[in-house]
Amino acid sequence: MQLKEDRLRSLLIRGLVGDPSAYHLFLGELSAHLRSFLRRRMSRLPEETEDLVQELLLAIHNQRHTYDLEQPLTAWVQAIARYKLIDLLRHRSRTDGLHDPLDDDDELFAVADTEPAEARYDLAKLLKQLPDRQRLPILYVKIEGGSVADAAKRTGMSESAVKVGIHRGLKALAVKIRSIA
């Protein structure tokens, strides 16, 4: 488990300095742990597990600047997961969906569930609700995989406006997913 923590932590740290392949591995492996963590805590809401896995991935991505490099990764991820799970349950007043108490523990990285899974919402539809200055940068850079410079040229926006658009757009998507979840 310590090995897992160290591996995920070093992948995240490489991601934080802008290494997309390390970051891809980090998010992919993390999602399996989150799925397993949530399945055991949301046994009465099985159809919603994957929605929350994705909401968590988006939250972790949007808040990655709040990770303190000195801090155990488990503590950071677990605090976000608990916050989102409690938020979900509280806002639907369905606390009975909570199977296990949300204790602090460090088994998050001990178990994984890699079964490919799908959430119920449609990203393409949500993306259409965003204003162009957020939608187009996400489309050109994050979905089509183009460079920021290229997206700036295609949209007529500045490069920093493209980056801001991506950042704000992903935050806006997280809000939209939360409101339908």
Next chain:
Amino acid sequence: MKTEDLVSLLATGVEPIDVRRTARRYVLALIGGMLGALAITVGILHLNRALSQEVFEPMFWVREAYCATLGSLGLVAVTRLARPGIRLGVVPAGIGAVLIAMWTFAALILVMAPARDRAHLLLGATAAVCPFLITLVAAPLFVAFVWILRGLAPTQLRSAGAALGFAAGSFGALAYSLHCPELTAPFIGVWYLLGMLIPTAIGALFGPRLMRW
């Protein structure tokens, strides 16, 4: 949507994190909020006329240090509560120690004073308005600290709201002290603290609504 697709989307073209951005926002919020607090103090309340003499009294600096220390401890609490999974540690104990020191000092002053002076040492001339004026002066700081926390990831929203309210109240009291004519330890130990606690309560009350993410 497949989770694998979301992972690819998030990882594609991921930008490096600017590690100094958060620190810059703290500095900006503190300067902006403090300028707002000083503007209210100078523009609406006016500076204390005796200020130029009072700066030579030790008690003036005790009062400033009290407000600045509590504000700094409150801000440390904010920085910790702004990040998931970071504990408060010794910050609450530090705040407690500052308060106990001030109350001990205040008790000594009251005990040593002649009985007829005690009410005035405690109430001064402005006890009835002091906590509310501190709350007013703290408002720009409160807004600035909410702005910082909305860009971070507090997971205990009531505690984070209380911490930002306490920091705003304490730095607000620091600004307000340039207007305030009171220089006794009992007054500062009670009415200044009350002025800090009103924004603390407002923060705890509205924290979950203001900072949910």
